[in-house]
Amino acid sequence: QLMYMQDFGTTVLVATPSYVLHLTEVMEKTGIRAEDLSLRIGLFGGEGHTPEMRSLIEQRLGIIDTQNYGLTEICGPGISYECTAFRGMHINEDYFYPEIIDPVSGEVLEAGEIGELVLTTLSKEGIPMLRYRTRDITRLQYEPCACGRTNVRMELVHGRSDDMMIIRGVNVFPSQIESILMTISGIGPHYQLVVTRESFMDRLEVQVELIDGGLLESYSQLEALTRQILNKIRSVLGIDVKVTLLSPQTIERTAGKARHVIDKRT
Structure with a gap:
């Protein structure tokens, strides 16, 4: 490439x-x-x-990094796109009707509330989708955008309802862990979250790659970095996790979606 x-x-x-x-x-x-x-x-x-x-x-x-949103089940990329005002992704309302629902009850939420995005296709003839549940958690924005476009915008996806983990009664999304990890120097952007169940309790292990593999030779530095990650996650999310620091290039790379959550519960 x-x-x-x-x-x-x-x-x-x-x-x-x-x-x-x-x-x-x-x-x-x-x-x-x-x-x-x-x-x-x-x-x-x-x-x-x-x-x-x-x-x-x-x-x-x-470069300028913009985000777009799509679903394989509907059309792939092209449902919404981010402009350079960076105030959310404009939904192509000529083709898609968006709603936000409560992911548990299915009830439609008021404008401005956070919930699960539901889409209805307006132009597909072969396989139309009616109120398709995307499992993506977001919020719709109706106020005018600085770019001049008038179609409704969706916030960048907060997480997926089916990716949400409940650890010791706390709802945790991978994006929350990622945001924390990206603020800590010495570790790279590649990580995995391993969920297990021990003694009827769900436990979370955060596996993240080091930028410098030589750090594995220094126990004191590894211990300090591990403690820093543990404390940051505890202070932000209020949960205790296990942290495993990996050598660079340990986690498999793929051209498709990265697999961040590994659920080993039975």
Whole structure:
């Protein structure tokens, strides 16, 4: 992909955020600089994308990072898109009617409330979708956007109702853990959350890669970094977790959606 981008002078990159970060790792290994590419803007989607990850991508590639939203079941990318005002993703209302419902009761929520996004297709003839439950948690915004577009916007997805973990009675989304990890120096953006059940209690293990594998040789530094992560998660989310620090490149990279949650409960 990097060779093609150089040969063709690619200016726009469409991918999942985790794969973009993988490309930046390959660039570092092969000596390719951001200045060697012609990229100007990225259209990223398909998985969670925190503000911290956006900043990292923009820093590494020197591009404008925008998000788009789509569902394979409906049309793939193109349901909504982010403009450079960065105030949410504009929904293509000519084709999709959005609603926000309570993910438990199914009741439609008032404007401005956070809940599960439900979509009805307005133009599909072969396989129309009526009030399709996306499982994505967000909020609709109806006030005018600075860009001048008037269609309703959805906030960047807060998380998925089926990805939500309940740890010691606390609702936890992967995006919350990601936001915390991205604020801690010494660890990379690649992580996994392993959920197990011991003695009828759900437990969460946070596995995250180190930026420098040499840190594994220093017990005191590993212990200090582990404690920092534990304390940050406890202070923000109010839960205790197990933290495992991994060597760089331990977690499998994929061009598709990154698998952040591994549920080992039986």
